[in-house]
Amino acid sequence: MRTSTVRRASVRRASTAVALAASAVLAAAVPAFAHVTVQPGTATQGAWTAVAFRVPDESDTASTTRLEVNLPTDHPVASVSIQPVPGWTATAEKSKLATPLKTDDGDEITEAVTKITWTADATGKIGPGQFQDFKVSLGPLPTDTDRLVFKALQTYDDGTVVRWIEESKDGQAEPQHPAPTLALTKADAGTSADAHGMTASPAAPVAAAAAEPSDDDPTARTLGVIGLVVGVVGAALGVLGLRRRPSA
Template identity: 75%
Template sequence: MRSIASRRLAAAALLAGSVVLACAVPAFAHVTVQPGTAAQGDYTAVAFRVPDESDTASTTKLEVNLPTDHPVASVATQPLPGWTAATEKTKLTTPLKTDDGDEITEAVTKITWTADAGTKIAPGQFQEFKISLGPLPTDTDKLVFKALQTYDDGSVVRWIEDAKQGQPEPQHPAPVLTLTKAAADGTADAAPAKTTAQAAPAPTAPTAASSSDSAARTLAVVGIVVGVAGAALGAYGLRRRS
């Protein structure tokens, strides 16, 4: 009897742990923008973090669409060994004006990264595709980048769904860059911001912070699983004493 009860408790603990992990892992597997926030009117550098979610296929192409309703005047890609980046421009209905009074009539609205021969994002791996852009719009609180991820077996995952406040997260949410209000005196938006974008297209601090956050969440999941297993063993001990 004790052996049967022990096996049942162990099975219950494993099942509970599996459910917790199954619910937690998808949150780490989305295509995201890192870091996820930037100041309105600023120049910044971000990375599109792309994990390979397939068990058998590898990622060979990423297409990112920049919002046409809030175009950005300056967009540049950072070279990535093994990948070729191509940008597409669209003529703007309303030209953008620069600080010098010039007008910009075209803006980058799509970036496509294609893997060279022998390059891929294999199952269980991820890659970051980095760009600099600015000045960021001041009339919206977010930029939504709809993305398409192509695998070498021909399948395509469309990261284009809008996440709405108060509703469950969609299965394939589009990457979002949240825009915050600039400093009241405006000193954080001028030359220093441009220098940062030009000198360091891929800031390491936000990426490290994001990695720390992911590690913390992973440790939390492990803690939950250990807690469930401990509770199961405790219940078995009480049953054995009885």
């Protein structure tokens, strides 16, 4: 009787440990697919690239109807093109630059796009459990910084506004509402200037603009988390089976 009681207590403790471990893993995974992000997350300095602002709807009852993305004014991008999204209207706002951008031909660019706003019609809302990509072509990317931070505001049809504006700091925990960030890497020796006298990668801007965003998206990360949880549960059940096997 005592042996049976001890075994039941061991099973309860192990089950509790498995549940806590699974909950912790899932809780840690939630921010990974709830954020507004840039896809892909990296690009080359001086090159042209196509990115998508990936917007998941994390409300249980409300739909996303508006997205505002602010482009950095301290590291402006000379050329910005927006790919149409069915059910959405895009508006680009330009601002005067404090320091004009110069091309290799000696021309000066005195204003650049500093804000893009997408607004949904009745058919374009992002419903609960859904996401939408908003694609933009950018170039040439600045060469004097290792990242571009795009502060974004996500508006729901119940009036809620989520401000994705917090900048991540190296060596610190990720903030609750991080701003979408595009990491910039150094150009290799094959980088050259394009027909407009602006720095671009050999295949840019045509190939870069046609590139699809990375598949390293929230769905893939979520499936990976689920696999990890299943592995934890399986290992725990295996341990329980060994502990419950009667001794010879």
